[in-house]
Amino acid sequence: MQNLLKNLENLLQQDQSFISDGTILKNAVVEAALNMEPRLLELLMQSDTIKAHFFTEVAGALVFDKVKFQDFVSNKAFLPDSYTAFKNRIGLTGESGDYLSQSREVVLAWPYKDCVLEGGMTKEDRKRDEVFWNTTLAPDDITRLFEPKVLTGWERWDAEAVEAGKAKPVGEVSDDDNLLIKGNNLLALHSLKKRYAGKVKLIYIDPPYNTGGDGFRYNDRFNHSGWLTFMLSRLEIARELLTHDGAIFITLDETETHYCKVLGDEVFGRENFVAHIAWQKRTSPDNRVVLGDGFDNILVFARTVGTTKRENGTYKTVFEEKANRLPLTEKQRAEYSNRDNDKNGDWVHRDFTAQNKKKNGVLGRPDQIYKIVSPSGDEHWPPEGRCWGATEPEYWKLFNDGRIWFGAKGTNAPRKKLYLKEEKGIQSWTWWPHSEAGTNEQAKKELQSHIGADAASDFTPKPEKLIERMLHIGTNKGDIVLDFFVGSGTTAAVAHKMGRRWLAIEQMDYIQYVTKRRMHNVVNGEQGGVSEDVKWPGGGSFVYAELAASNAAFADRIETAPDIATLQTIHADIQATGYLRYDVSNKAFDTDDFAALPVGDAKRVLMDSLDANHLYVNLGSLGDADFDIPEADMRATRSFYGIEP
Ligand SMILES: C[S@@+](CC[C@H](N)C(=O)[O-])C[C@H]1O[C@@H](n2cnc3c(N)ncnc32)[C@H](O)[C@@H]1O
Structure with missing residues (x-):
């Protein structure tokens, strides 16, 4: 056994893709084995x-037993990785292998990338990305996690406050207030529940696509089941917030769309699946890639099934029964004109015939087959297999109203006029071309106008037109719109400009200098994005607040700690004023073993040891002197939850 271990270790040392800093990357080896990568097989x-x-x-060919190999590599005796070994030592055990639908696990994603790409980081450094800040909590570990949280840092921003560069105090929170909240979205959503359950008309989310991309400032490197668990608990609470006629729109790329469709079916019910939209996110193919992606997917799920039967016997959702048509595009509007000075204004002409099938050899609709004489005296009959679009008395009514058009010379077959002022709009469908819904590139430019090109290059915003289209279809003025992955704030900006009320959640510090700043500009009447479309004059206000950090403050410190000594100090501070998991053995942190861990592993161990139930201050501890919540924040928090002072 020992020989085999040594032998394997020596072989793996020969391939640089399995090594970092002289250490074998165990996960990379297992992944290569499961994918049967030729470079690994040749090596073995x-x-x-x-x-x-x-x-x-077998039959002259060598067959690789990847399961046996995986078991062997995962064995503790083979390169016992320091993180797992130490984690086991202090009493933290692994994740369950339950089916997602049965497991009540929850993934709390920490607001950090696994491996922050800093200037000067070498390619080799980037490979050391095995630190995951996603903590999966087993059901037994979740005790006070979903209790409502205290909110602090309350600020009210209206045009006057923006102008003065100083927020106004919040005092009372009203139903008309738009809310921008900083914090982990799962916990923030649970805090919104009391006030907003059943009240949100439309939710739009743009979650991490789980592409494994390195360019993001937040965590986009979940393993697949971790991502699904992460989404499951958020979709479940999102559903509770929706109105009876509400719906959720989710953008994703091909990495997780199909899995999220299945997950959505489970949470919302298959009968509530509305559509899978293709949004053309770019105007031309990426020359560097074969079959490069040209569109993102938007999955739409509704809250409830309605009573309108479709042709196939299923029922429309209430959301669909109430959905709005889209306004005409510029091009469609330009087709309307008033060539005959019609008192009803601009019009277009449309076919005045209808299909007329034979039944048992006899033509149907005999009262829609009659002679029409045009002003020039020409006689017209409906073409073979068709009839006129109305009975004769109805036709005469239309004629007398000036609604029938026989061409400029009055000689043509009759056509019916459709007036622009009576146009109800276009029925939406699942193809959203870039000309109508914008592109990623346009979105970047929109954000650049708020924070400059340099800062904007770190973000992946959505174009305002895309959000405008969703809000047109799914909401009316005054409705509440929610985005709990709001990023740079596109949804909030568009909802604000369109006169919808909005709730937005973002965990990252950039909420201050990106999201909030963008919303200041919107209140100030900025004219980018959809402003011109919706004739945005500026105005309105919003309220900003943060989930009050308890253990989350330690998480911030752990993230930036440069060395083991600092981590040991942080551990001592957590013991004094924070919350460690009850099952963690404290003594182990003072040992040489902890001191000998690579800093990344030590951070991860310490992060995992924090009791996630106390990441933020629970509402029950509002008056607790330990947390020192300012009086004004206590008042606003009470008002938010409708608690009598
Ligand atoms: C793709 S971006 C959204 C971009 C956004 N649609 C826009 O137009 O700017 C996803 C955002 O979700 C945030 N996020 C990811 N996980 C989160 C969590 N657990 N809690 C709160 N925000 C989270 C990320 O920080 C990131 O800003």
Whole structure:
């Protein structure tokens, strides 16, 4: 056994993609084995002992036993990785293998990328990305996690406050207030529940796509099941917030769309699936890639099934029954004109015939087949297999109202006029071209106008036109719109400009200098994005607040700690004033073993040891002197939750 271990270690040392800083990356090896990567298999075949152990000959071919190999590599005796070894030592055990639908686990994603890409980081450094800040909590560990939280840092921003550069105090929170909240969205959503359950008309979310991309400032590197668990608990609470006629729109790329459709079916019910929209996010293909992606997916799920039967026997959702048509595009509007000085204004002409099928050899609708004489005296009959679009008395009514058009010379077959002022709009469909819904590039430019090109290059905003389209279809003035992955604030900006009320959540510090700043500009009447479309004059206000940090403040310190000594100090501080998990053995932190851990592993251990139930201050501790919540924040928090002072 020992020989086999040593042998394998030596072989793996030969391939730089499995090594970082001289250490073998165990996860990379297992992943390569599961994917049957030729470079790994060739390496393994170099040793007869290894070959004999993990390969079997079948009909002259060597077959690799990847399960046996995975078990072997995952064995503690093989390169016991310091993180797992230490984690086991202090009493933290692994994740369950339950089915997602049965497991009541919750993933709390920390607001950090796994490996922050800083200037000067080498390619080799980037490979050391095995630190995950996603904590998966087992059901037994969740005790006070979902209790409502105290909110602090309350600020009210209206045009006057923006002008003065100084927020106004909040005092009371009213139903008309728009809210921008900083904090973990799962916990913030649970805090919104009391006030907003059943009240949100439309939710739009743009969650991490789980692409494994490195360019993001937040965590976009979940493993697949972690991502699903992360989404599950958020979709469940999101559903509770929706109105009876509400719906949620979710943008994703091909990485997780299909899985999220299944997850959504489970949470909302298959009968509440409304549509899968393709949004053309760019105008031309990426030359560097074969079959590069040209669109993102938007999944739409409604809250409730309605009573309108579709042709296939299923029922429309209440959301669909009430959905709005889209306004005409510029091009469609330009087709309307008034060539005959019609008192009803601009019009277009449309076919005045209808299909007329034979039944049992006899033409139907005999009262819609008659002679029409045009002003020039020409006689017209409906073409073969068709009839006129109305009965004769109805036709004469239309004619007398000036609604029938026989062409400029009065010689043509009759056509019916449709007036612009009576146009109800266009029925939406699932193809949203860039000309109508904007592109990623336009979105970047929109954000640049708020924070400059340099800062905007770190973000992946959505175009305002895309959000405008969703809000047109799914909401009316005064309705509440929610986005709990609000990022740079596109949804809040568009909802504000369109006269909707809005709730927005973002965890990252950039909420201050990106999201809030953008909303200041909106209140100030900025004219970018959809402002011109909706004739935005500026105005309105919003309220900003943060989930009051308890253990979350320690998480921030752990993230930026440069060395073990600092982490040891943080551990001592947590013991004194924070909350460690009850099952964590404290003594182990003072040992040489902890001191010998690589800093990344030590951070992860300490992060995992924090009791997530106390990331933020629970409402029950509002008056607790330990937390020192300012009086004004206590008052606003009470008003928010409708608690008598
Ligand atoms: C793709 S971006 C959204 C971009 C946004 N649509 C826009 O137009 O700017 C996703 C955002 O979700 C935030 N986020 C991810 N996980 C979160 C969590 N657990 N709680 C709160 N925000 C989270 C990220 O910080 C990021 O800003």
